[in-house]
Amino acid sequence: MEPYFWLALLIPFFTIFYQTAWKNLNHNQNPKFSWPFIGFLPQMGSLAHRKLASMATSFKSTRLMFISLGSMRLVVSSHPETAKQILSGNAFSDRPIKETTRLLMFDRAIGFAPSGKYWHHLRKIASNHMFSPKRILNMEGFRQGVVNNMMQEVCKEMKDRGLVELRGILHKGSLDNMLESVFGSSNFGCRGDELGLMVKEGYELIGEFNWVDYFTLGFLDLFGVKKRCYNLACKVRDLLNGIIEERRRIGDFRTRDDFLSVLLSLPQEDQLCDADMVAVLWEMVFRGVDNVAILLEWIMARMVLHQDIQAKAQQEIDMCVGPNRHVQDSDIANLQYLQAIVKEVLRLHPPGPLLSWARLAIHDVHLDKCFIPAGTTAMVNMWAIAHDPMIWPDPSTFKPERFMEAEFSIMGSDLRLAPFGSGRRACPGKALGLATVHKWLARMLQQFKWLPSQPIDLGECLKLSLEMKKPLQCYAIARSFKK
Numbered sequence: 001m002e003p004y005f006w007l008a009l010l011i012p013f014f015t016i017f018y019q020t021a022w023k024n025l026n027h028n029q030n031p032k033f034s035w036p037f038i039g040f041l042p043q044m045g046s047l048a049h050r051k052l053a054s055m056a057t058s059f060k061s062t063r064l065m066f067i068s069l070g071s072m073r074l075v076v077s078s079h080p081e082t083a084k085q086i087l088s089g090n091a092f093s094d095r096p097i098k099e100t101t102r103l104l105m106f107d108r109a110i111g112f113a114p115s116g117k118y119w120h121h122l123r124k125i126a127s128n129h130m131f132s133p134k135r136i137l138n139m140e141g142f143r144q145g146v147v148n149n150m151m152q153e154v155c156k157e158m159k160d161r162g163l164v165e166l167r168g169i170l171h172k173g174s175l176d177n178m179l180e181s182v183f184g185s186s187n188f189g190c191r192g193d194e195l196g197l198m199v200k201e202g203y204e205l206i207g208e209f210n211w212v213d214y215f216t217l218g219f220l221d222l223f224g225v226k227k228r229c230y231n232l233a234c235k236v237r238d239l240l241n242g243i244i245e246e247r248r249r250i251g252d253f254r255t256r257d258d259f260l261s262v263l264l265s266l267p268q269e270d271q272l273c274d275a276d277m278v279a280v281l282w283e284m285v286f287r288g289v290d291n292v293a294i295l296l297e298w299i300m301a302r303m304v305l306h307q308d309i310q311a312k313a314q315q316e317i318d319m320c321v322g323p324n325r326h327v328q329d330s331d332i333a334n335l336q337y338l339q340a341i342v343k344e345v346l347r348l349h350p351p352g353p354l355l356s357w358a359r360l361a362i363h364d365v366h367l368d369k370c371f372i373p374a375g376t377t378a379m380v381n382m383w384a385i386a387h388d389p390m391i392w393p394d395p396s397t398f399k400p401e402r403f404m405e406a407e408f409s410i411m412g413s414d415l416r417l418a419p420f421g422s423g424r425r426a427c428p429g430k431a432l433g434l435a436t437v438h439k440w441l442a443r444m445l446q447q448f449k450w451l452p453s454q455p456i457d458l459g460e461c462l463k464l465s466l467e468m469k470k471p472l473q474c475y476a477i478a479r480s481f482k483k
């Protein structure tokens with residue numbers, strides 16, 4: 001019989017059994033009530049951010065909502081003030097490590113390493129060598145080359161199919177960009193495509209409900225998720241170990257500036273062992289590829305849907321850059337409306353609506369005068385904050401103009417919109433991600449007029465990131481661009 005059937009029977013039982021996760025605490029300042037999730041968790045999955053937001057509003061628990069998820073104590077913030085306490089304080093500086101995460105090696109990478117010396121070391125290496133402003137600038141030529149190829153693909157699809165499905169093109173461009181940054185492109189060959197497929201599989205696995213993470217009967221591995229994670233990790237390890245070995249053999253890493261070469265040429269005392277290097281390289285590709293591609297697909301869907309806004313952005317590009325040369329990174333500062341469009345899409349469709357990765361309390365702490373014991377998981381529902389009518393007037397309307405009225409930083413200082421998180425564990429790839437998104441968007445708008453080929457479906461699906469449920473299809477009509 002289907003494992004889903006048995007799980008459907010077992011989960012309500014175990015959820016009720018464990019719903020005392022909050023109440024068992026021997027402390028007089030416990031939250032008075034916690035909401036158990038009864039039922040089948042995967043059903044909550046693909047729209048969890050919306051469901052959690054409406055629960056918080058219905059129960060008037062936007063500041064903090066206490067939930068028992070199996071044996072796990074979870075606190076959810078849907079308010080900028082409590083979000084700031086969680087993200088920027090010292091208490092929530094670890095991340096809960098799930099079985100899938102460990103199996104896929106992420107516990108040794110930046111995102112999940114406990115916030116001690118090792119994590120500091122990794123962040124320092126990454127910010128000096130992978131994400132520094134100088135390096136982002138140095139990579140401009142490559143980003144330009146990738147977007148040239150993407151534009152050619154757009155023309156080709158229009159010619160062959162009469163319409164464009166952007167998802168594949170964006171994903172390939174984003175993968176090429178990351179591979180260059182992490183490994184350097186030369187001599188990489190078809191291993192790039194292999195890695196792309198592994199990233200895709202990893203996203204599916206990590207986004208899939210794995211009940212091992214919430215209930216203690218995980219050894220049963222009813223969905224086979226553990227086994228699939230293990231198999232994938234073996235493939236990733238083999239591929240990356242091969243690449244590391246090859247680079248060592250060729251020995252030219254001191255003259256190159258890709259991230260792998262940087263890791264190999266660190267002074268002896270800073271060197272990572274091969275297993276840790278594999279984890280960090282894998283994480284960079286894994287995270288860098290999808291977020292950028294997913295965000296750009298949402299932006300283009302909005303551009304196709306709102307023709308007036310698209311035209312206004314094109315007018316700005318024409319005025320600041322003109323039709324005789326491509327947009328450069330240095331033009332972006334002058335493209336204020338384009339930047340406002342990106343902010344508005346990050347508000348309405350943040351790739352990480354629950355900030356993707358939760359935080360874990362490393363010591364007891366008080367949030368809003370409530371006692372939160374060490375080991376509690378905290379989640380910030382950024383989607384709920386960004387859709388709160390008390391904070392954002394007319395929140396579901398797409399209106400980039402709201403960001404033209406006053407300066408607003410989305411880099412983590414203002415928790416009314418912090419799509420890259422905030423505090424010491426905020427996204428280290430945000431500047432690189434934004435540089436790529438701004439440049440590629442500007443180029444797409446400079447070169448083509450984008451029109452709907454069918455009604456745009458803004459349906460969403462939360463896997464690891466918040467994706468468009470159906471791939472965007474549209475027409476791309478060449479504009480009078482002379483280059």
Ligand code: HEM
Binds near residue numbers: 284285295356425432
């Ligand atoms: C549009 C692009 C991106 C978005 C929306 C995004 C979003 C996020 C968010 C919400 C977090 C969690 C922050 C927190 O807990 O406060 C995060 C963490 C992280 N991101 Fe990004 N990200 C993007 C691009 C990238 C890129 C391009 C890379 C690397 C190539 C990257 C690498 C990471 C890493 C390593 C972490 C974990 C940081 C830590 O735990 O110390 N991200 N990102």
